[in-house]
Amino acid sequence: MTQPLIEKLHHLDSILHDIRQRYDASHSELLSLKNGPQIDPNEVERLQQQLTESQAAYEQAQQTQQQLEQELSDTRSAFEQAQQEHSSLEQVYNQLNDEHQSLVEAHTNLNDSYSELLQKCEALEASNHALLEKNRLAREHTKVVMHRLTLIDQAAD
Numbered sequence: 001m002t003q004p005l006i007e008k009l010h011h012l013d014s015i016l017h018d019i020r021q022r023y024d025a026s027h028s029e030l031l032s033l034k035n036g037p038q039i040d041p042n043e044v045e046r047l048q049q050q051l052t053e054s055q056a057a058y059e060q061a062q063q064t065q066q067q068l069e070q071e072l073s074d075t076r077s078a079f080e081q082a083q084q085e086h087s088s089l090e091q092v093y094n095q096l097n098d099e100h101q102s103l104v105e106a107h108t109n110l111n112d113s114y115s116e117l118l119q120k121c122e123a124l125e126a127s128n129h130a131l132l133e134k135n136r137l138a139r140e141h142t143k144v145v146m147h148r149l150t151l152i153d154q155a156a157d
Contacts, residue, residue, distance in 0.1 A: 002076065012064055030044070
């Protein structure tokens with residue numbers, strides 16, 4: 001974006017240089033005609049008109065150059081601001097990326113802990129099932145023993 005403005009400024013500079021040369025040539029020719037013995041009023045008028053046009057073109061070119069220099073300055077300021085914003089965004093991105101990595105690690109750790117707890121839970125469930133089965137068998141055995149004791153007590157009476 002800056003390069004086209006710089007090229008325009010160089011082009012305007014060359015135009016200003018050409019206008020300045022034409023202005024100097026016209027001015028020199030006008031002075032020589034004023035100083036010379038032969039004065040052609042039409043030639044003087046033509047040279048004055050040419051000089052006036054050159055001055056107007058020179059002033060216009062200067063205004064255009066000032067405008068382009070202002071645009072270049074504005075563009076540079078915008079570019080610097082964009083660089084600062086880019087730097088800020090890059091810092092935010094890096095911070096978010098670090099947080100993401102931390103969260104990934106925490107997730108992995110939690111997943112590992114969950115797997116361990118799940119294995120412990122399955123082991124406890126298996127142990128609980130075995131104890132329940134043992135308890136059921138003990139209850140049945142107790143029932144049989146109580147029935148036998150009841151029969152023995154009835155026979156003894």
